[in-house]
Amino acid sequence: MDSAAIVGELTGMVATIMFFGVIIAAILGPRWLRSREREALQATLRTAIEKGQPLPPEVIEAISRDARPVPSAGRDLRRGIVLLCIAAAFVAMGYAADYWGDGDTDAFGWMIGIAAFPGFIGLAFLIMGLLNRGKGAV
Numbered sequence: 001m002d003s004a005a006i007v008g009e010l011t012g013m014v015a016t017i018m019f020f021g022v023i024i025a026a027i028l029g030p031r032w033l034r035s036r037e038r039e040a041l042q043a044t045l046r047t048a049i050e051k052g053q054p055l056p057p058e059v060i061e062a063i064s065r066d067a068r069p070v071p072s073a074g075r076d077l078r079r080g081i082v083l084l085c086i087a088a089a090f091v092a093m094g095y096a097a098d099y100w101g102d103g104d105t106d107a108f109g110w111m112i113g114i115a116a117f118p119g120f121i122g123l124a125f126l127i128m129g130l131l132n133r134g135k136g137a138v
Contacts, residue, residue, distance in 0.1 A: 094107045
């Protein structure tokens with residue numbers, strides 16, 4: 001095997017690892033940061049309790065309530081639009097890869113397949129947002 005083939009294989013492996021690594025980091029990163037923030041808040045509260053400081057009712061209420069916002073039609077519409085734009089970006093990337101490629105690649109077909117996932121999820125969010133538009137919080 002010559003060095004150009006080895007470099008080509010390594011490039012493909014590194015690109016695949018980076019692609020999935022970015023996806024995993026985008027999902028797990030915010031969760032990890034929220035857990036660190038919550039740990040810091042709990043340590044601060046623990047220190048305040050140990051020193052005999054009274055906790056205001058607002059702080060107790062903020063800790064005990066659910067941190068997730070209430071689902072709404074507007075939020076569903078925003079999510080749907082963002083996911084449809086992500087799908088459109090995958091399609092555009094596939095078109096560009098085929099346009100500037102050597103013509104032997106089937107990048108456009110692959111990118112349409114990849115774009116189907118965020119596209120259909122975004123379409124579902126759009127439909128839910130439109131159906132629940134007048135209902136307020138769902």
